[in-house]
Amino acid sequence: MNSTESIPLLVGEIFVDFTMTGPGKENKLRLGGIAHAARGFWALDAPFSAAVILPSYLEDIARKYLRAIGCTDFYVLGHVRGAPNVTVIHDPTEVADQEYDTLLREEKVVELSGIDLSTKAYKDILIFPGSYDLTKVCETLPVTALLHLDVAYDLDDPGILATLPQEVRTILISTSSPLFRSIAEGSLQGLTKAFEACARATLILRENRGGARMVVDANSGTETLPAQLGSTVNSVGVGDVFAAAYVANSKHGCVEAGWRATYAAAAYSQTTYPDLFKTYVQRDMRLTVADMQQLGGVFLPWEKRRQYPLYLAAPDFSYADRQAIDRAIASLTYHNFIVRRPVVENGELPPGSNQAALQGIYQADYDLLRQCALVFAVPTGRDPGTLVEVGIAIEARIPVVVYDPVRENTNTMVMAGAQHYSADLDSCLNAVFRILSGAEPQ
């Protein structure tokens, strides 16, 4: 057997990921693009080879780095011209859109090197599409290889996958993907239809904090893969690690590969220290699939989130300090929740309104609250109306999550009565997923 036969080939672009943080905090710089997936292979002690597209200034850096984490053969498939392949990341925790900003992206051109890998004996190839011609690249790869494609980004036409010379074995995509949001009608069913030309492929939809679903083939059922939610340190590249861990474990079958991928992805989100990440991944390998299935996790599919209306208890007034409120709304809507906003829906009364007007709004807001699955409270400025709404929800046994960004409501009734209280939006978002994961739809 050729030595390369049993190890996967990783194909895609290399970036520099630069995460900007606030004043006085240490910014974060590391190799991105397929380097995330490479770390996943390394953490699993799975050697790999890489065929990369990158700016020439990064070539030595990337070669040295990937070699250090277990890359056996390093090929340069092409060069990026006109742009540094630097991605600036504003929100590494993805409580809302991560707001990637790739510098000089409109000037970027990829020139393929013409290298031919078609005679190499790679059996599994994990590809991350990018600003390059996917078909041309696949024409340079061994035709007998099985392709695993992570199409979350940089794929506009799903139909192109069926025209590639190799068999597509796995398609991975994310609910964060522009492709998912544009073609799939926001559902797994829509996604299956969009990729029906590759019906033999296993389709995996990663649903961020809500877990993942896996359709092994179009005629079988769906495997659910709950998320392992912890405190998010950095979610950039988590999906890429999922893909690498899935491919590395695919020899054990789709189900085990899916579960192990979920655990590896969770570990990657919880530390950016490589050795610690590897320790976590190696330790998780001691768990059996049965262990993982029994432990459970958080599972809340993308479409189902719409069945759990969230009541926004907050001084959601036009004149209020809206920073924390807007951040919470952006976060919840990004994750496909319906946020019911009583002030917007039922009206904002002017100061000095009469009792009849106040009574009408009170009743409408109260009725709306009782229709909701959860109350998400942002009691900025110790807003009395918000705190009353929290009390009504507690008494009505409607779960309450309190996001108190400057901890100005550290009150016994608020902190103990709510299911979750935190100054951290990431923590509050996790709580929403965790609470609704086991709830009945409204």
Add this chain to the structure above:
Amino acid sequence: MGSRGSGRISDYPGSSSSRQSGGTGSSHEDAPQDRCAKAFTARLEDVEQSAYHRAHGTTPPIGTQLEVVQHKRLVAETTGGEGIGNLPTSFNYLASCMKDGWRYIGAVRSVASGPPAATISVDFAATPPK
């Protein structure tokens, strides 16, 4: 370059200091500490369905000694072997820590009978493998 943490790529295996010029760690992450070694506080789930609540009709007193065990889910159990509630699944990583020999011993910190439901907060400290 003026800004810390952007001088070079340094998240190589074996590099553990966040004070290297490349910024091995992240601004959101203090010095690396194995999650298995961390003490924690948790609010238990399914308290009213627990073995203890079913047997005694109430929650255990504050200070009751506990250990984390795995019975499918991770459970906080008294020294008498009665489960008092499940740990939230965000603590599932403890299962692999326990396979490595870590133990988690703690006590009931606070209890409330509800409404909406009985709740128990617990504190646990980590004991490393022998």
